[in-house]
Amino acid sequence: VGPGDDAAVLSTGADEQLVVTTDVLIEGTHFPSGSRSDLIGYRAIAVNLSDIAAMGAEPRFLTVALTLDQIDDEWVKGFAKGIAFCASKYGVKIVGGNIARGALSLAVTAIGVVPTGQCLLRSTARIDDDIYVTGTIGAASAAVKDGVKVPPLELNELWSRRVDDMSCRYFMPLPRVQMGVALRGLASAAIDISDGLMADLGHLTRSSGVGAEIELDRVPVWKSMDAEIAIEASDDYELLFTAPAKEAERIAEMAVRIGTDITCIGKVTAGESVAVNGEVGRIDSPKGYRHF
Amino acid sequence: VGPGDDAAVLSTGADEQLVVTTDVLIEGTHFPSGSRSDLIGYRAIAVNLSDIAAMGAEPRFLTVALTLDQIDDEWVKGFAKGIAFCASKYGVKIVGGNIARGALSLAVTAIGVVPTGQCLLRSTARIDDDIYVTGTIGAASAAVKDGVKVPPLELNELWSRRVDDMSCRYFMPLPRVQMGVALRGLASAAIDISDGLMADLGHLTRSSGVGAEIELDRVPVWKSMDAEIAIEASDDYELLFTAPAKEAERIAEMAVRIGTDITCIGKVTAGESVAVNGEVGRIDSPKGYRHF
Structure with a gap:
């Protein structure tokens, strides 16, 4: 029909x-x-x-x-x-x-x-799970700040540049479809980063009734972007997921197999706060993150 | 979830x-x-x-x-x-x-x-099928002309008036869910009347590659509404359907059983034109109906 x-x-x-x-x-x-x-x-x-x-x-x-x-x-x-x-x-x-x-x-x-029963939720992260993110963070938002100057090329041309050319990252995000499927049975929880890494991590931890601790210097940022800016940048559509530490090896192997970079950026913690450990010192539950 | x-x-x-x-x-x-x-x-x-x-x-x-x-x-x-x-x-x-x-x-x-395989389409009407419509036509559009003066009552109250009170007919149309299900295996084609009886009949006949002949005086109009106006009135959400003449009895019985009024208003014809026979004379494929 x-x-x-x-x-x-x-x-x-x-x-x-x-x-x-x-x-x-x-x-x-x-x-x-x-x-x-x-x-x-x-x-x-x-x-x-x-x-x-x-x-x-x-x-x-x-x-x-x-x-x-x-x-x-x-x-x-x-x-x-x-x-x-x-x-x-x-x-x-x-x-x-x-x-x-x-x-x-x-x-x-x-x-x-x-x-049936294998879908990934945002509400099922467990304390001590590792927190991962796919790809890099910040390009889409940087493209927006730059006025989204997409070169006047055909879709096919832009598509072939979508990974490396910042200007394409806003309109051509990389939905992590293969990764999502591969994470069934491995990840404990997942969410896509549309609002920003911190905002969506907040959605995930609140839904799961847990906290999180992130290492700022581990966050995979777009090129030389400042990590503190990148973690609040929206529109990347990378996957943020959690998994038990014992799955670390299988997850690393799977990521190599499907050719998608992943980075472990922190841990799920008890409590409710999302802490960011970084060069500028420990930012514990900054105000802006309260209302996720 | x-x-x-x-x-x-x-x-x-x-x-x-x-x-x-x-x-x-x-x-x-x-x-x-x-x-x-x-x-x-x-x-x-x-x-x-x-x-x-x-x-x-x-x-x-x-x-x-x-x-x-x-x-x-x-x-x-x-x-x-x-x-x-x-x-x-x-x-x-x-x-x-x-x-x-x-x-x-x-x-x-x-x-x-x-x-599987039992859904009703608009593209499968056959020549000589009867054309039916549920309920009455014109109330929603009359309500709009009147400024949709819904009485300041709770939803429950309005709901109990939705069939008989014109003012409720615009916001509370009667989706013919039971009728749709009951028409499986009986109707040859169906469409809901959102754009108006003539407009949606046009959608159905064009999709089916057929014509139609409608008897204006058979069209079930809202109260004393003029049939020529009613057939062009939008927003009623009644069902328009076609069925082979041999199913007429089963369809009539089914309609009584589920308590929904239906009216046979015409026939599917060969060709492409939608003709309306009425008191004002035969209106054959009026211009306004060409671009359905």
């Missing part, structure tokens, strides 16, 4: 659970006004895939609802290209769509599957 | 297909500015359930993404009450949510299940 019908019809097998996530992205809030529509589309898909990845699920299906002030054919064509491009890179099918008139915004729903 | 996680985890059995629909509702476009938030919430859920009903599926799960200019606790509380109220009336679970800052709008995703 194609997008023309009232709704999408999806087949599922037994022994599986569905993982569903909806995100809304609004011009001016979730992406800069006047951005390229293909990049807006790419990003909208990628950030939803990241949510599915954080659950340890395999993304399968997407629906996209678009609201637009006025129908601009070129804009819509670019947008359609961007969502299709990203979806195809991750083997996900766009099964439904919707266009309405209104201020520019998108609502994307992603649906994934995971073997 | 509750709404606090990155995504919702849903269980499904085998032999089932999922039906997923996403709708965006924007203040000023899809509901009047300054509307009661509980009613906005109710309607957002109801219209999505209607999409699921039109597919012959049973609605199960909902996700709701809200964008708001500013967080007004009372507003959000009312909204939450409205979506929960409607969801509970139809036995559907809200499994995920999201609040972001932006112009007031909602994105609702509804997920339903249907036995």
Whole structure:
């Protein structure tokens, strides 16, 4: 059943659970006004895939609802290209769509599957677990500060630069889909870093009823970025996860196998506070982190 | 897994297909500015359930993404009450949510299940099928023309008036969930009437590659409404469906059994035109209906 019908019809097998996530992205809030529509589309898909990845699920299906002030054919064509491009890179099918008139915004729903009982939650971290993060932190936010100066290239070209070129990191984050799947049965808890490492670590520790201690000098920062800035930088969509210390070796091997860098940046602790140990001294539960 | 996680985890059995629909509702476009938030919430859920009903599926799960200019606790509380109220009336679970800052709008995703291969499509009407519609047409649009003067009553009170009180019909449409399920194996095609009877009949006939002939004096209109106005009135969320003439008796019995009025208003025809036979003479494919 194609997008023309009232709704999408999806087949599922037994022994599986569905993982569903909806995100809304609004011009001016979730992406800069006047951005390229293909990049807006790419990003909208990628950030939803990241949510599915954080659950340890395999993304399968997407629906996209678009609201637009006025129908601009070129804009819509670019947008359609961007969502299709990203979806195809991750083997996900766009099964439904919707266009309405209104201020520019998108609502994307992603649906994934995971073997029953194996999904990763943010609420199941255990005291003394190691805390890991994928990739590096800070590039997307640095790109935003720099005005997101994406070179005027085709999607394919930008895609090949997405890892190393800071300007691509905002619109082309790297949803850690393979890592999420590989962490099933290994990680004790996971979350994606959309709000910033400290903010999302706060979400995870609060949900789990634990605290955390982070070593600032271990945080894998984008190039020469200041770690204190990087841990508060948003929009990276890296995975933050916890795992028992006894799994350290298996996790390290798995990360090498799938070719994704991971870094152990600290420990889950008893209590409620998130402490950051760093060169500037110990920052214990700074005020800004109270209201996660 | 509750709404606090990155995504919702849903269980499904085998032999089932999922039906997923996403709708965006924007203040000023899809509901009047300054509307009661509980009613906005109710309607957002109801219209999505209607999409699921039109597919012959049973609605199960909902996700709701809200964008708001500013967080007004009372507003959000009312909204939450409205979506929960409607969801509970139809036995559907809200499994995920999201609040972001932006112009007031909602994105609702509804997920339903249907036995594999039994869902109702809009593209499968056959020549000579009867064309039916549920309930009556025109009340919601009449309510809008009247300024949607909903009495200042609690949701429960309004709900008990939703069938007979015109003012309630806009915010509390009647998604035909039971009817959709009962039409599996009986109807040849179905669609819900959100854009208007003629508009959505046009969607159905175009998808099916057929025409239609409607008897204006058979259209079940709201009270003494003019049928020519009623067939173009939007927001009713009644079901429009087609079925082979040989199923007429079974369909009539089923409708009595589930207590939903249905009316046969015409026939599927060969060709592409939608003809309306009425007192004012035969209106053959009026211009306004060309661009469905």
